[in-house]
Amino acid sequence: MVKLVWEDKNNITSNIDKLKKKYLSDFKKIEILSSSSETHAKKKNFSYKWKNKLFWGENLDVLYYLLNDFEEKIDLIYIDPPFFSGSNYHIKIKDNDLHYDSIAYYDHWEKNIDSYLQMLYERIILFKELLSKKGLIFIHIDWHASHYIRAILDEVFGQNRFVNHIVWYYYNKYSAGKRNLPRGHDDIMCYSKTSNYTFNEIRIQRKKPRKQLKREMVNGVLKNVKGEDGHVVYRIVKDKKMDDVWKIPCMQPASKEWTGFPTQKHHKLLERIIKLGSNEGDLIADFFCGSGTTVLIAEKLKRKWIGCDISEYAIYLTRKRILNFQNNLKETLFPFEVYTKLTEDRQKLLDSSFFNKDLSIKRKK
Ligand SMILES: C[S@@+](CC[C@H](N)C(=O)[O-])C[C@H]1O[C@@H](n2cnc3c(N)ncnc32)[C@H](O)[C@@H]1O
Incomplete structure (x- = not known):
């Protein structure tokens, strides 16, 4: 099979057992949030x-x-x-009377594409280990590296585990292209762990209802249905099976869901992904969760979730979005706990009650 090669490519599998043990004692629970969960979860049979x-x-x-x-x-x-x-992604923060700028997260790679690919490669190997037998993975990228990531996914999951290359067509984002066409889509690669994965059909509304021949399966062959008069029968269809090109806008500051976090993804995108590949009670994870869109939608759709991000602003927003949702609902399916590997800097931030502050975060252009 075709394999991608880059400088210092390293399949980390020989060290997995050692590293599992090493990190076991590192993470400490720093909070458990919300309390009214037990009866509700019991009611739902979870x-x-x-x-x-x-x-x-x-x-x-x-x-x-x-x-x-x-x-x-x-x-x-x-x-x-x-x-x-x-690029690096900047934000503006207002904390009472204090205004300052900060970096929400970095997308600069010292050793260029080699270090970027190694970063994703080793994580993709571990994602596969964590995925359940009915599991699906969705990797969201764009033209910068999607061609490489598809090859890495073929290598780690197997070419026959490719499910879809979803094109997210965002029609409302300005893209200047003088010597190329304006770029108007991201790529979401979907692979499965086994051939027996969860996959729920999603139907979307057609712009106009359409007249269609009525068909039925007869001995494994699709045939036109005929009426008593021997003529074919028509039906009016208002929806259609969702295909792999999704027309969903980019998040706009005017949206009530806007958090100010750069590159926040649209909740409708995550709704489709989670409904497509999971059922109520399933466990969803996002290890680059940013403002927490995935875990919020998982929570709304009654899935269990695990989120992770390295940036304190991402954790601040994720935590706040989940708590706001739970408070508005006045009931909680499950409580959530926050874990970290406590460093001196993180301890300082916790001591300053950072997560309980009322910050205003805005994307810096
Ligand atoms: C594109 S943003 C995610 C945006 C998110 N989907 C949303 O809707 O808000 C990527 C995130 O990955 C995080 N990140 C980057 N490298 C990471 C790492 N090694 N470990 C954990 N988080 C990381 C960044 O802090 C950033 O929040």
């Missing part, structure tokens, strides 16, 4: 002992840590990692 998990830290460490308890336990993984764009 294991009420479950608590959703938000990790503040380097996701590679978190993946090794999770392998101790979650091998083949996660039903759907969606990631929206840095795209190898070469």
Whole structure:
């Protein structure tokens, strides 16, 4: 089979067991949030002992840590990692009277594409270990590296585990192209762990109802249905099976869902992905969760979730979005716990009650 090669390519599998043990004692629970969960979870027949998990830290460490308890336990993984764009993403913060700028996250790669590919390669190997037998993975990238990532996914999951290359066509984002066509889409690669994966059909409304021949399966062959008069029969269809080109807008500051976090993805995109590849009670994970769109939609759709991000702003927003949702609903399916590997800097931030502050975060153009 075709394999991609880059400088210092390293298949990390020989070290997995050692690293699983190494990270076991590193992560500490720093909070458990919300309390009214047990009866509601019981009512829904879910294991009420479950608590959703938000990790503040380097996701590679978190993946090794999770392998101790979650091998083949996660039903759907969606990631929206840095795209190898070469930019860093800035935000403006207002904290009472204090205004300052900060970097929300970095997308700069010292050793160029080689270090970027190695970063995703080693994580993709571990994602596969964590995915359940019915599991699906969705990797969200764009033109900068999608051609390479597809080859890596073929190598790790197998070419026959390719499910879809979804094109997210966002029609409302300005893209200047003088010597190329304006770029108007991202790529979401979907692969399965086995051939027996969860896949729910989604139907979407047609712009106009359409007259269609009525057909039925007869001995495994699709045939036109005929009426008593021997003529073919028509039906009016208002919806159609969703295909792999999704026309969904980019998040706009005017949206009430807007958090100010750069590259926040549209909730409708995550709704489709989660409904397509999982059922109520399934476990969803996003290891580059940013403002927490995936885990919020998982929570709304009554899935269990694990989120992770290295940026304190991402954890601040994710935590706040989930708490707001739970408070508005006045009931909680599951509580959630926040974990981190406590460093001096993180301890300082916790001591300053950073997560309980009322910050205003805005994307800096
Ligand atoms: C494109 S953003 C995700 C946006 C998210 N989908 C949303 O809707 O808000 C990528 C995120 O990955 C995080 N990230 C980058 N490298 C990481 C790493 N090694 N470990 C954990 N998080 C990382 C960044 O902090 C950033 O929040």
